[in-house]
Amino acid sequence: MRRHRLRWWEALPWIAGLAFYFAFPDYLGFGCDLLVTILFALSLDLALGYAGIITLGHGAFFGVGAYTVGMLASYNIWTEPITGLLLAAAVAGVIGFLSGLVLLRTTGLTLLMLTLCTMTLLYEAANMAAAYTGGFDGLPSLPISPVFGVFEFNPLYADTQYLFALGVILVCFIFVRILVYSPFGQSLTGIRENVLRMHAIGSPVRRRLIVCYTISAALAGVAGGLSAQTTAFVNLAVLGLDRSATVLIVLILGGYGRLYGAFIGAVVYLALEHFLAQIYPAAWQLGLGIVLVLIALFARNGILGLGETLWQRFGPRRAAP
Amino acid sequence: MSRHTIAVIAAAGAMAIAAGGATSQAQAQDVKIGLILPYTGPGAELSPEMDKAIDLYQKLNAAQIKPYKLTIIKRDSKAPNGAAAKIDAQELLTQEKVDVLAGWIYSPDAIASAPVVTAGKRLGVIMNAGTAFITNLSPYYVRTSFTLWQSSYVMGEEAAKYLHAKTAVVAYTDYPPGKDALNAFKYAFEHNGGKVIDAIPAGGPEATPDFTPFFQRVKDEHPNVLFVFVPAGDQATAVVKTFAALGMKAAGTQLIGTGDIVPDDLLQGMGESAVGLITVHHYNADLDNPQNKAFVAAWKKAYGPDSTPNFTSVGAWDGIAAINHALHATKGKIDDGAAAVKSLEGWKFNSPQGPIEIDPHTRDIVMNEYLDQVVKGSDGKLHEKVLATFHNVKDQCKELAIGPCAPKK
Numbered sequence: 001m002r003r004h005r006l007r008w009w010e011a012l013p014w015i016a017g018l019a020f021y022f023a024f025p026d027y028l029g030f031g032c033d034l035l036v037t038i039l040f041a042l043s044l045d046l047a048l049g050y051a052g053i054i055t056l057g058h059g060a061f062f063g064v065g066a067y068t069v070g071m072l073a074s075y076n077i078w079t080e081p082i083t084g085l086l087l088a089a090a091v092a093g094v095i096g097f098l099s100g101l102v103l104l105r106t107t108g109l110t111l112l113m114l115t116l117c118t119m120t121l122l123y124e125a126a127n128m129a130a131a132y133t134g135g136f137d138g139l140p141s142l143p144i145s146p147v148f149g150v151f152e153f154n155p156l157y158a159d160t161q162y163l164f165a166l167g168v169i170l171v172c173f174i175f176v177r178i179l180v181y182s183p184f185g186q187s188l189t190g191i192r193e194n195v196l197r198m199h200a201i202g203s204p205v206r207r208r209l210i211v212c213y214t215i216s217a218a219l220a221g222v223a224g225g226l227s228a229q230t231t232a233f234v235n236l237a238v239l240g241l242d243r244s245a246t247v248l249i250v251l252i253l254g255g256y257g258r259l260y261g262a263f264i265g266a267v268v269y270l271a272l273e274h275f276l277a278q279i280y281p282a283a284w285q286l287g288l289g290i291v292l293v294l295i296a297l298f299a300r301n302g303i304l305g306l307g308e309t310l311w312q313r314f315g316p317r318r319a320a321p
Numbered sequence: 322m323s324r325h326t327i328a329v330i331a332a333a334g335a336m337a338i339a340a341g342g343a344t345s346q347a348q349a350q351d352v353k354i355g356l357i358l359p360y361t362g363p364g365a366e367l368s369p370e371m372d373k374a375i376d377l378y379q380k381l382n383a384a385q386i387k388p389y390k391l392t393i394i395k396r397d398s399k400a401p402n403g404a405a406a407k408i409d410a411q412e413l414l415t416q417e418k419v420d421v422l423a424g425w426i427y428s429p430d431a432i433a434s435a436p437v438v439t440a441g442k443r444l445g446v447i448m449n450a451g452t453a454f455i456t457n458l459s460p461y462y463v464r465t466s467f468t469l470w471q472s473s474y475v476m477g478e479e480a481a482k483y484l485h486a487k488t489a490v491v492a493y494t495d496y497p498p499g500k501d502a503l504n505a506f507k508y509a510f511e512h513n514g515g516k517v518i519d520a521i522p523a524g525g526p527e528a529t530p531d532f533t534p535f536f537q538r539v540k541d542e543h544p545n546v547l548f549v550f551v552p553a554g555d556q557a558t559a560v561v562k563t564f565a566a567l568g569m570k571a572a573g574t575q576l577i578g579t580g581d582i583v584p585d586d587l588l589q590g591m592g593e594s595a596v597g598l599i600t601v602h603h604y605n606a607d608l609d610n611p612q613n614k615a616f617v618a619a620w621k622k623a624y625g626p627d628s629t630p631n632f633t634s635v636g637a638w639d640g641i642a643a644i645n646h647a648l649h650a651t652k653g654k655i656d657d658g659a660a661a662v663k664s665l666e667g668w669k670f671n672s673p674q675g676p677i678e679i680d681p682h683t684r685d686i687v688m689n690e691y692l693d694q695v696v697k698g699s700d701g702k703l704h705e706k707v708l709a710t711f712h713n714v715k716d717q718c719k720e721l722a723i724g725p726c727a728p729k730k
């Protein structure tokens with residue numbers, strides 16, 4: 001029971017998030033990108049980190065969410081941002097449920113390939129329907145209504161977008177936190193650790209996995225919808241392999257199966273990428289690559305895992321019971 | 322020390338101070354240009370060509386740029402997802418306080434950046450992105466590159482008029498420039514009595530496909546001409562080699578396309594297979610005009626005899642020339658975007674590609690298109706021979722107001 005009690009330092013990321021808003025008003029566009037990536041990584045963590053569903057195609061749900069918001073706004077059918085995100089979550093959740101019914105019969109490499117295929121099929125479908133989706137060129141200048149009918153999105157200084165995105169991921173994070181510490185979340189960890197034993201004790205493994213995959217897809221859909229709203233733009237890249245691969249790296253970098261891995265990974269990865277690219281527009285990938293190699297060699301459990309190891313070795317020793 | 326020497330030293334000192342004062346008074350006004358290009362990702366091979374052209378322009382035209390000083394701030398727009406380019410545009414405007422934005426190789430990057438450019442009220446010079454309707458998205462956009470409608474529309478007309486073709490097959494890369502090329506060619510060819518009997522989407526822009534199955538299908542259909550659009554690069558070489566390997570010329574089909582299938586920097590590598598190809602484009606490195614002769618000679622002197630400028634370099638060259646014009650026309654107040662755009666409406670310039678003009682209504686480029694044929698020169702190298710010149714070609718997509726260029730309700 002002690003694990004899920006709120007600890008004082010859990011407020012830190014949110015204080016940092018607010019501090020960023022006041023300290024760096026020129027960086028809020030980047031900040032929005034960061035928040036979207038955190039939410040997307042969090043959704044992947046639920047599937048990959050907690051339930052052990054290995055997927056390389058999580059961008060499928062991100063893309064479905066982004067296109068739900070984007071197409072509804074582009075054709076002036078639905079431009080309200082909060083309900084837009086709920087719709088994105090619903091559509092992505094349905095796609096996640098339907099594909100999960102089929103895909104989760106497989107495991108390992110087969111599952112990896114099939115998730116990739118699902119995303120590629122959606123990509124091609126969106127390309128073939130370019131008359132409606134805008135294809136590679138995308139849907140330009142999406143009209144998004146003001147939040148609560150008052151706060152307009154600002155194209156130059158992304159201040160409203162940033163606070164809105166921060167609010168959205170706070171709500172999503174609280175949901176995920178409750179979920180993973182619930183008995184349902186505990187059973188997911190059990191499935192990841194030893195699926196045979198979970199079968200043996202009578203746990204409905206497949207049903208649990210499908211529910212988890214659906215929730216994860218819906219959250220990815222919210223991240224995609226948020227991306228469409230904050231950038232006022234969607235194109236085929238939201239369904240591309242690039243984003244799915246990046247979010248996987250982000251999660252592994254931060255540490256998967258830990259609530260705050262998504263936060264640490266996204267901040268480190270995106271900050272490195274952003275500031276190295278400002279200094280060396282053509283050679284920034286080298287610096288990022290070196291950091292990733294070092295992490296892979298010396299910190300198998302990501303940055304949070306590394307911190308934990310160091311804490312256990314050098315931190316204050318607990319008194320013997 | 323004699324009194325005389327002291328006087329001389331004092332005088333020299335006074336002169337030095339005066340001179341120092343004079344230089345600081347005439348100090349160049351620093352103009353910041355934010356350059357948004359993909360330095361990494363699939364478009365990375367094009368950005369250095371544009372950088373080279375921009376550097377070369379500043380070197381050769383230092384006298385024309387005076388008394389201003391251009392500072393280029395580069396940002397990487399990464400993969401063509403729009404988001405990265407948009408953040409670049411925001412930060413260049415808010416952090417670096419640039420006076421002008423420029424660059425944009427990929428159309429989605431320019432499309433996503435449009436609201437930022439509008440909100441920032443700064444001139445945005447599009448140096449490459451070719452989707453026709455982009456200039457409609459922001460009143461601050463001016464384009465110095467091209468649209469696919471310009472070359473493909475002329476090619477469609479000339480396929481019927483010059484080559485007397487009755488039937489055509491179109492093979493295109495399945496993304497917006499390819500679709501633009503298809504629509505423009507088809508519209509012009511069919512309005513001049515031809516018939517497009519098949520249109521084949523041949524893969525995406527990022528990987529080079531095996532063109533054999535596509536071209537075999539074309540061979541079985543026996544059209545008079547095969548019109549191909551692929552992005553200038555490795556795909557172009559593959560198209561030309563596959564066409565030759567299948568013996569399609571002997572079977573009675575002429576390969577035609579936009580200049581993208583014979584990019585200047587790759588032409589020599591294509592060898593014999595390229596000889597006889599007919600294309601329409603706004604630039605080739607062999608164009609016979611004094612500006613181009615000087616441009617190519619300076620390029621080869623600066624970057625080596627085997628380096629050849631191509632149409633992307635010229636887009637950047639014309640773009641920086643446009644910025645320089647706006648700078649002088651507004652007397653240094655180029656950060657007033659509306660005035661800068663106004664100074665460029667109707668601007669005429671002798672570019673290496675021939676005379677160009679910015680259309681005062683659409684802010685898009687009006688330029689010559691050339692019907693070219695690849696020939697083998699007496700020096701053993703491949704050259705482009707101009708068969709015919711078409712003057713003052715406008716973007717037909719916006720002229721005809723069709724498809725995505727139609728005015729929004």
